[in-house]
Amino acid sequence: MATKTLLQGVNDALLQEMTRDDRVLVFGEDVGLNEGVFRATSELQKRFGKQRAFSTPLTETGIIGVAIGMALYGLKPVPEIQFADFMYPAFDQIVSELAKFRYRSGGEYPCPVVVRMPYGGGIRGGLYHSQSPEAYFCHTPGLKVVIPSTPADAKGLLASAIRGDDPVIFMEPKKIYRSVKGEVPDDEVLIPIGPARIAQTGTDVTLFSFGAMIPVCMEAAEKAHEKLGVSVEVVDLRTLYPLDEATIIESVQKTGRAIVVTESPKTCGYGSEIAALIAERALDSLEAPVVRVAGFDTPFPYTLEKLYVPDALRVFLAIQDVVNYQ
Amino acid sequence: MVTKTPKMTDPKMTDPKITEKPNPALPSGYSGQQLVDLYKGMALIRAFDERQLKLQRSGRIGFCVVSTGEEAVQVGVAAALEKQDWIFPTYRQHGMILQRGVSVTDMANQLYGNANDRCLGRQMPVHYSFKEINYVSLSSVIGTHLSHAVGAAMAAQYKGDDAVMVTFIGDGGTSSNDFHAALTFAGVQKAPVVFYIVNNHYAISHPVEEQCAAESLHLKGVGYGIPSIKIDGNDLLAVHQATQEALNRARAGEGPTLIECDTYRMGPHSSSDDPTRYRDAAEQEAANKACPIGRFEKQLESWGLWDDTQDKALWTELEQTMVDDTNLSENVGEPTWESLFDDVYAEVPPALARQRDEFMARESQFPRENEGEFPL
Ligand SMILES: Cc1ncc(C[n+]2csc(CCOP(=O)(O)OP(=O)(O)O)c2C)c(N)n1
Numbered sequence: 001m002a003t004k005t006l007l008q009g010v011n012d013a014l015l016q017e018m019t020r021d022d023r024v025l026v027f028g029e030d031v032g033l034n035e036g037v038f039r040a041t042s043e044l045q046k047r048f049g050k051q052r053a054f055s056t057p058l059t060e061t062g063i064i065g066v067a068i069g070m071a072l073y074g075l076k077p078v079p080e081i082q083f084a085d086f087m088y089p090a091f092d093q094i095v096s097e098l099a100k101f102r103y104r105s106g107g108e109y110p111c112p113v114v115v116r117m118p119y120g121g122g123i124r125g126g127l128y129h130s131q132s133p134e135a136y137f138c139h140t141p142g143l144k145v146v147i148p149s150t151p152a153d154a155k156g157l158l159a160s161a162i163r164g165d166d167p168v169i170f171m172e173p174k175k176i177y178r179s180v181k182g183e184v185p186d187d188e189v190l191i192p193i194g195p196a197r198i199a200q201t202g203t204d205v206t207l208f209s210f211g212a213m214i215p216v217c218m219e220a221a222e223k224a225h226e227k228l229g230v231s232v233e234v235v236d237l238r239t240l241y242p243l244d245e246a247t248i249i250e251s252v253q254k255t256g257r258a259i260v261v262t263e264s265p266k267t268c269g270y271g272s273e274i275a276a277l278i279a280e281r282a283l284d285s286l287e288a289p290v291v292r293v294a295g296f297d298t299p300f301p302y303t304l305e306k307l308y309v310p311d312a313l314r315v316f317l318a319i320q321d322v323v324n325y326q
Numbered sequence: 327m328v329t330k331t332p333k334m335t336d337p338k339m340t341d342p343k344i345t346e347k348p349n350p351a352l353p354s355g356y357s358g359q360q361l362v363d364l365y366k367g368m369a370l371i372r373a374f375d376e377r378q379l380k381l382q383r384s385g386r387i388g389f390c391v392v393s394t395g396e397e398a399v400q401v402g403v404a405a406a407l408e409k410q411d412w413i414f415p416t417y418r419q420h421g422m423i424l425q426r427g428v429s430v431t432d433m434a435n436q437l438y439g440n441a442n443d444r445c446l447g448r449q450m451p452v453h454y455s456f457k458e459i460n461y462v463s464l465s466s467v468i469g470t471h472l473s474h475a476v477g478a479a480m481a482a483q484y485k486g487d488d489a490v491m492v493t494f495i496g497d498g499g500t501s502s503n504d505f506h507a508a509l510t511f512a513g514v515q516k517a518p519v520v521f522y523i524v525n526n527h528y529a530i531s532h533p534v535e536e537q538c539a540a541e542s543l544h545l546k547g548v549g550y551g552i553p554s555i556k557i558d559g560n561d562l563l564a565v566h567q568a569t570q571e572a573l574n575r576a577r578a579g580e581g582p583t584l585i586e587c588d589t590y591r592m593g594p595h596s597s598s599d600d601p602t603r604y605r606d607a608a609e610q611e612a613a614n615k616a617c618p619i620g621r622f623e624k625q626l627e628s629w630g631l632w633d634d635t636q637d638k639a640l641w642t643e644l645e646q647t648m649v650d651d652t653n654l655s656e657n658v659g660e661p662t663w664e665s666l667f668d669d670v671y672a673e674v675p676p677a678l679a680r681q682r683d684e685f686m687a688r689e690s691q692f693p694r695e696n697e698g699e700f701p702l
Pocket residue numbers: 029058060082086089416418466467468495496497498499500502526528529530591595
């Protein structure tokens with residue numbers, strides 16, 4: 001065990017899987033010699049050579065398109081999109097091709113591509129270096145969507161994604177790439193795609209979230225405990241699709257109050273899905289309306305980013321609202 | 327490395343070697359004053375870029391992109407344009423804004439994202455928008471603006487206007503989806519547009535040789551039936567003259583032109599980049615020698631238009647102006663919090679109005695002066 005950053009967790013998984021399986025290839029803009037603009041692909045080209053870890057021309061549709069072709073021919077490509085904001089030029093390949101190959105071929109052509117992309121606010125990146133497009137992917141049948149919030153999860157979930165048989169959109173919370181540290185086993189770690197993680201147990205309110213919003217939720221939970229005497233459960237969803245519905249319903253049955261925290265715009269965001277699920281399956285347990293704490297329905301701003309991204313204050317106020325609800 | 331031999335596919339185009347050898351007689355078609363002004367234009371951009379980097383390194387602005395080494399492209403094109411012509415830039419043509427008369431302070435307001443920034447601090451630094459000089463707002467997404475330039479050109483054509491669109495893309499950006507879409511349309515529509523490939527040899531860390539296997543990037547234009555040339559992009563007058571010809575063609579209804587400007591990115595990709603990771607010092611050193619500013623300054627001297635004393639005075643003055651003018655942007659304060667919700671639509675829709683009103687009524691009561699600090 002060593003204490004590592006989330007970024008190192010990602011890098012560990014890539015090193016581990018490339019060592020284990022020579023069908024694993026890593027590529028994307030600046031990932032070779034430059035080792036990625038965030039250095040997530042450190043050491044890969046040095047250790048595995050240019051054939052297995054390389055920088056590509058500037059074409060996201062090309063990156064995903066060739067990854068699909070490689071997967072069809074039996075490789076395990078792990079392409080990187082430099083920022084989630086730049087996956088849109090590849091959206092057609094992801095939505096029309098990657099997600100649908102298995103289905104349209106009656107299972108003859110599975111497409112196990114793992115697309116890594118840093119996402120979210122927190123680096124003063126303005127409109128185009130900050131977005132959280134998870135909802136688009138979750139709305140696309142055929143894709144699994146995974147977002148870690150701890151270094152160990154980053155390693156274990158990414159390794160599982162690479163070993164799986166389905167396409168996975170693996171979104172990395174870049175705000176906490178380096179700020180979140182934790183123990184990461186040196187040995188092989190595999191954390192299954194699917195189950196949520198209960199980051200903290202509580203009895204009065206449940207916060208459902210993922211990625212960079214987990215530390216925000218933890219802080220808000222602590223403040224709520226300190227200032228309001230409220231016991232907050234924090235559920236880190238980790239896999240957005242397929243969703244761990246059982247854990248969500250059980251938690252709501254216990255606490256009776258649910259808040260979903262996401263940084264993407266509120267309307268049709270991922271929080272809407274969780275709220276709908278709870279309304280369908282656990283309405284009788286609710287003691288207050290389900291609340292979505294989210295980004296505003298605006299593009300992601302530069303100077304006023306601090307207002308846009310949910311912070312512990314906004315989550316705290318929501319906790320206060322649901323516990324005071326009559 | 328900067329290629330000195332231009333590859334020409336259209337012999338009608340100006341010979342870019344025109345200024346290769348310093349000529350004691352002035353180049354034809356230019357007055358001495360014009361030549362000096364062109365030089366000052368490049369110096370202005372360099373001084374602005376140096377100031378940007380200083381502001382960024384000292385933590386006063388969050389991010390910046392400099393265009394060091396690419397001044398000749400910007401000044402050469404800007405000097406040939408007419409007022410009604412539009413610019414669809416990338417993040418590395420901000421020098422053209424200065425050429426079109428916007429003040430350093432107005433630009434610095436954008437870098438600071440302050441209340442005086444006309445885009446209300448919404449975009450990252452260097453993502454300018456200045457409608458009065460036809461400098462069109464840009465996104466960070468590489469390539470998307472190219473087809474916009476073609477559409478605007480088609481609109482000008484449709485309206486019978488005399489306007490030409492000029493648009494820029496890096497060597498890396500020639501691999502993007504919209505590069506191909508734009509050239510496809512422009513060729514077929516004979517749109518009055520000029521495409522510039524600013525080949526500075528790198529897309530962040532990725533060298534142009536690994537970006538495209540073609541012998542030269544301008545050949546991509548040939549493939550779409552667009553007259554295309556490669557010129558020495560560090561040769562100010564070559565850029566200027568090639569642009570004049572392309573604009574003339576466009577105005578005469580002869581359609582688009584593609585001009586590949588061979589240059590070199592002398593600085594980092596952006597303030598976040600460390601070029602020592604991927605290119606060696608010797609290469610950079612050689613490129614510094616090909617710097618378009620040093621080169622043109624020598625030419626001015628050989629034409630008897632400029633000397634060392636004038637040069638020193640110019641740089642000293644520019645440095646001071648940059649400090650003074652950017653300082654004016656420093657203590658302006660941030661845009662109003664309500665402004666976050668404007669301009670998403672022509673009118674704020676009800677759901678967004680509710681988000682705004684709830685936010686202003688409650689959360690805005692709490693100051694957020696120190697990021698990460700819990701205000702309760
Ligand atoms: C679609 C898209 N993909 C990736 C990026 C990230 N990115 C920003 S600049 C850049 C390199 C651009 O290189 P080039 O087009 O040669 O222009 P230069 O920066 O050299 O002027 C990359 C990959 C982006 N902004 N947009």
